[in-house]
Amino acid sequence: MHLTKQVIADLENRYRAHLINSLSGFKSANLVGTQDSNGQTNLAIVSSVFHLGAHPPLVGMIIRPHSVPRHTLENLLATKQYTINHVNKDIYCKAHQTSARYDKDESEFDATGLSTEYLNGFTAPFVKESKLKYALELKEHHHLAINGTELIIGEITDIYLDEACLQEDGFVDIEAIGTVAVSGLDSYHVTERLARLAYAKK
Amino acid sequence: MHLTKQVIADLENRYRAHLINSLSGFKSANLVGTQDSNGQTNLAIVSSVFHLGAHPPLVGMIIRPHSVPRHTLENLLATKQYTINHVNKDIYCKAHQTSARYDKDESEFDATGLSTEYLNGFTAPFVKESKLKYALELKEHHHLAINGTELIIGEITDIYLDEACLQEDGFVDIEAIGTVAVSGLDSYHVTERLARLAYAKK
Numbered sequence: 001m002h003l004t005k006q007v008i009a010d011l012e013n014r015y016r017a018h019l020i021n022s023l024s025g026f027k028s029a030n031l032v033g034t035q036d037s038n039g040q041t042n043l044a045i046v047s048s049v050f051h052l053g054a055h056p057p058l059v060g061m062i063i064r065p066h067s068v069p070r071h072t073l074e075n076l077l078a079t080k081q082y083t084i085n086h087v088n089k090d091i092y093c094k095a096h097q098t099s100a101r102y103d104k105d106e107s108e109f110d111a112t113g114l115s116t117e118y119l120n121g122f123t124a125p126f127v128k129e130s131k132l133k134y135a136l137e138l139k140e141h142h143h144l145a146i147n148g149t150e151l152i153i154g155e156i157t158d159i160y161l162d163e164a165c166l167q168e169d170g171f172v173d174i175e176a177i178g179t180v181a182v183s184g185l186d187s188y189h190v191t192e193r194l195a196r197l198a199y200a201k202k
Numbered sequence: 203m204h205l206t207k208q209v210i211a212d213l214e215n216r217y218r219a220h221l222i223n224s225l226s227g228f229k230s231a232n233l234v235g236t237q238d239s240n241g242q243t244n245l246a247i248v249s250s251v252f253h254l255g256a257h258p259p260l261v262g263m264i265i266r267p268h269s270v271p272r273h274t275l276e277n278l279l280a281t282k283q284y285t286i287n288h289v290n291k292d293i294y295c296k297a298h299q300t301s302a303r304y305d306k307d308e309s310e311f312d313a314t315g316l317s318t319e320y321l322n323g324f325t326a327p328f329v330k331e332s333k334l335k336y337a338l339e340l341k342e343h344h345h346l347a348i349n350g351t352e353l354i355i356g357e358i359t360d361i362y363l364d365e366a367c368l369q370e371d372g373f374v375d376i377e378a379i380g381t382v383a384v385s386g387l388d389s390y391h392v393t394e395r396l397a398r399l400a401y402a403k404k
Contacts, residue, residue, distance in 0.1 A: 001368070002322070003361040008259055011372070018372030020256035023336060023358065025230025025288055025376065026383035026393065027253070050252050051229070052264060053349040054222035057210055062254060062262070086227055089396060100402040111404075120204070134225060139348060146342055146355060147255040153348060156225065159205040166203070170213070170220030171386045174227065180396065181228035181383050184373045187398045191228065191383055191391035194291060199388070200302040202313075 029087035034075035043108035085130035088178035231289035236277035287332035290380035
């Protein structure tokens with residue numbers, strides 16, 4: 001089956017959103033925790049978190065200012081602090097629910113029943129139920145004029161994880177802690193390891 | 203277990219690479235196909251492809267110019283054309299092998315046994331063994347000075363997929379076609395769907 005540029009352009013908007021969101025492959029499932037200067041907390045599920053570099057430890061994510069997580073963007077630009085928390089199979093329904101259009105004065109923590117956790121003086125809230133989470137300091141944001149999205153780049157300053165999932169070489173077994181993957185806009189998946197492969201040589 | 207910024211900075215380089223690469227969550231597994239102006243083909247596994255927007259249909263990816271896929275970067279900057287091909291469970295070992303340091307005049311297609319496929323006059327090669335693939339036109343590239351990586355943004359112009367995996371609402375069942383997910387630097391996973399969830403409302 002071949003879909004041409006014209007066919008894609010002529011698709012109904014919601015259909016195209018489902019289709020194009022499926023094409024990048026499996027996506028990460030993370031909850032981004034922030035709070036504003038008054039301590040009002042916010043939590044948003046984000047499927048666009050990606051590895052940017054290990055040294056310094058940098059993570060990128062894309063935020064659509066005109067869709068739901070605008071409070072996230074406002075808070076992290078104002079406070080420069082946020083947390084990223086892996087979504088696991090026990091909390092994926094609550095995590096998905098954070099994408100509803102809550103008002104600024106409603107916390108997604110309260111609305112979904114997820115718990116705030118404050119660690120070592122960091123002002124942004126972590127998700128207590130998440131088994132792998134880290135604190136980030138905002139380093140850069142780039143407005144991508146091509147479609148009005150924002151690229152957010154943060155540096156990892158503190159990592160919290162279960163020692164049992166950290167392997168000898170630094171690899172974290174995120175499957176063992178039930179971290180889920182996303183496909184499309186709304187499909188959640190657990191995983192089954194095929195293999196870890198050796199560093200490829202000619 | 204709490205790893206502080208100083209602990210992270212003091213880690214051995216390879217250990218830190220494994221650790222930090224695990225933190226973003228599950229990653230997409232894609233093969234990027236290009237060729238140079240002489241028709242020399244190149245194929246590189248990339249785990250940083252991400253959805254950027256549906257309308258226009260945009261996909262981003264991060265390339266490290268100083269690591270292996272430099273031929274990919276050169277080719278796509280020169281020709282403005284590339285293909286993205288989902289890695290499935292039947293080809294993930296060959297896909298991983300494309301990350302070895304082949305010379306410019308060696309094609310990863312030949313070296314790994316994956317097959318080129320040319321579709322509808324598009325000059326960049328597709329991977330015949332991939333069950334979901336699309337053609338892209340380079341729209342923008344941004345040098346991210348913070349760590350010397352390149353953000354590549356392309357527009358999807360043609361999509362090729364098996365009609366059986368395309369659902370009524372536009373969602374593509376990438377699990378059904380065996381698309382794999384990556385964690386860390388070298389771990390490959392198949393998936394098992396938990397659920398598709400309804401659009402979240404208050």
